Amino acid sequence: MEQNTKKQERRLEMVFLLAVFLTILMWAMVQPFNASPDEAMRYQIVDYIMRHGKLPVGYDAEIRDPNWGISYAFYPITTYIAGAVFGKIATLFSSSGMAPIYGARLVNVILGTITAGLNLKIGKMLFEKRMAWFYTILICFLPGTIFFNSYVNMDALGLCASSWIVLCWCKAVKNDWSVKLCVELGAAISFCALSYFNAYGYILCSILFFCTTMLLCGRKKWDVKRMIQLGLVVTAVVAVLAGWWFIRNAVLYDGDFIGRNACAKYGEMYAAPGFTNETKILPKRMDMTIWDMYMWIPGEWQYNWLVTVLVSFIGVFGYMNVFLAKIWYKIYIAGFGIGILASIPLWKKMVRIRKQEEAVERTEETEEEEITYLVVKKEKRWSREALFHISMAVAMVIPFILLTIYAYSSDFQAQGRYILPMILPFMYLVTKGINVLLKRLVKKETVRKWIVRIVEGVYIASAYAVYFLVFLPLYR
Numbered sequence: 001m002e003q004n005t006k007k008q009e010r011r012l013e014m015v016f017l018l019a020v021f022l023t024i025l026m027w028a029m030v031q032p033f034n035a036s037p038d039e040a041m042r043y044q045i046v047d048y049i050m051r052h053g054k055l056p057v058g059y060d061a062e063i064r065d066p067n068w069g070i071s072y073a074f075y076p077i078t079t080y081i082a083g084a085v086f087g088k089i090a091t092l093f094s095s096s097g098m099a100p101i102y103g104a105r106l107v108n109v110i111l112g113t114i115t116a117g118l119n120l121k122i123g124k125m126l127f128e129k130r131m132a133w134f135y136t137i138l139i140c141f142l143p144g145t146i147f148f149n150s151y152v153n154m155d156a157l158g159l160c161a162s163s164w165i166v167l168c169w170c171k172a173v174k175n176d177w178s179v180k181l182c183v184e185l186g187a188a189i190s191f192c193a194l195s196y197f198n199a200y201g202y203i204l205c206s207i208l209f210f211c212t213t214m215l216l217c218g219r220k221k222w223d224v225k226r227m228i229q230l231g232l233v234v235t236a237v238v239a240v241l242a243g244w245w246f247i248r249n250a251v252l253y254d255g256d257f258i259g260r261n262a263c264a265k266y267g268e269m270y271a272a273p274g275f276t277n278e279t280k281i282l283p284k285r286m287d288m289t290i291w292d293m294y295m296w297i298p299g300e301w302q303y304n305w306l307v308t309v310l311v312s313f314i315g316v317f318g319y320m321n322v323f324l325a326k327i328w329y330k331i332y333i334a335g336f337g338i339g340i341l342a343s344i345p346l347w348k349k350m351v352r353i354r355k356q357e358e359a360v361e362r363t364e365e366t367e368e369e370e371i372t373y374l375v376v377k378k379e380k381r382w383s384r385e386a387l388f389h390i391s392m393a394v395a396m397v398i399p400f401i402l403l404t405i406y407a408y409s410s411d412f413q414a415q416g417r418y419i420l421p422m423i424l425p426f427m428y429l430v431t432k433g434i435n436v437l438l439k440r441l442v443k444k445e446t447v448r449k450w451i452v453r454i455v456e457g458v459y460i461a462s463a464y465a466v467y468f469l470v471f472l473p474l475y476r
Contacts, residue, residue, distance in 0.1 A: 069270030186237025
């Protein structure tokens with residue numbers, strides 16, 4: 001009976017992942033080329049690799065944007081490399097000009113599906129089965145998530161790698177660190193490093209979580225030797241899988257292994273008049289405070305900067321110019337707000353230090369007899385769960401801080417996709433809050449399950465309604 005249940009559950013998971021794949025594919029297939037942020041500029045790299053069979057240099061005139069004077073080749077191009085392979089394969093089956101573009105988009109469709117699978121595993125480790133599905137659906141069927149998985153970009157890899165990192169944290173909470181898990185974490189960090197900068201907070205938090213759990217939560221407290229040994233395993237894997245890109249950058253761009261300084265340098269050299277860094281309209285240059293920037297409604301914007309980031313996190317399409325009806329955003333915000341508010345009473349408990357009692361047997365031998373002592377030692381130690389929650393909290397705020405700094409002093413933008421890596425801890429808190437709220441208000445478990453199912457159904461239906469009522473009509 002138990003075996004049949006597991007088989008049915010696996011089938012249900014496969015059906016769910018297929019549904020996620022087909023949903024994202026629907027969005028990917030209906031869009032014309034370059035109907036999404038900077039897709040043409042990103043696809044230039046895919047096209048270059050397909051035609052030349054080699055990786056481009058960031059300042060190559062063939063891929064430089066004529067206005068900005070730069071290209072995306074200064075930054076990691078992992079999905080573009082994969083997109084070139086898929087695009088080349090697509091040309092074997094169709095002579096259509098859109099065939100290689102669909103092939104390149106398919107990379108992100110697959111990454112979005114893998115993200116769904118990873119988060120389903122995370123959900124099962126953090127919640128009971130019903131709420132694990134709820135958590136996964138909140139992430140995968142948010143219109144903003146579907147959208148950015150449907151066109152050529154690096155963001156999809158960032159979210160996928162971030163999900164893999166969080167899964168590694170969950171495994172460490174459950175079973176402690178091992179060589180095998182450290183190899184897996186190293187692989188996850190490598191793909192994160194080769195994705196987009198807005199996901200790098202998870203790398204920082206991995207260091208935080210790894211070091212603190214190793215030093216504070218092991219049987220032997222402050223086991224520095226073991227931490228260094230396993231830390232070297234993680235480092236070695238990252239060096240092998242991701243090191244090549246940063247070494248290449250350092251060689252090409254005079255030691256700039258990240259590529260950001262080189263990008264700025266060539267932007268100044270090749271940008272068209274009016275597109276140089278000096279001509280950018282930035283809140284910092286306008287003597288605004290950060291709060292002023294948050295409240296600013298430039299030109300024909302519908303909302304201020306802060307609200308624009310929030311609604312585009314939920315879903316704004318095209319070149320950030322196709323909005324949903326305001327009531328739609330209000331419903332999403334209200335639902336998420338209820339979950340976050342309901343989770344607040346749990347926060348203190350989630351990061352609490354536990355008192356642990358450790359029983360130790362000590363044997364002493366004398367000439368007359370052997371005496372065994374039972375020593376009960378009490379000491380406060382951090383629980384892995386508490387450190388996990390702290391790491392998740394830090395990972396949630398870092399993308400927003402980075403976007404604030406970037407918009408204030410480098411490039412004024414309010415795109416919610418830049419904070420999308422925070423969706424994992426954010427939806428974790430929403431799910432925790434909804435779960436505790438339902439348990440408090442609804443005593444019967446059967447009724448709670450049906451309420452959750454209905455909410456899931458409405459949430460998925462809303463994503464399809466966005467597609468058929470807003471997204472699809474744009475391109476018919």
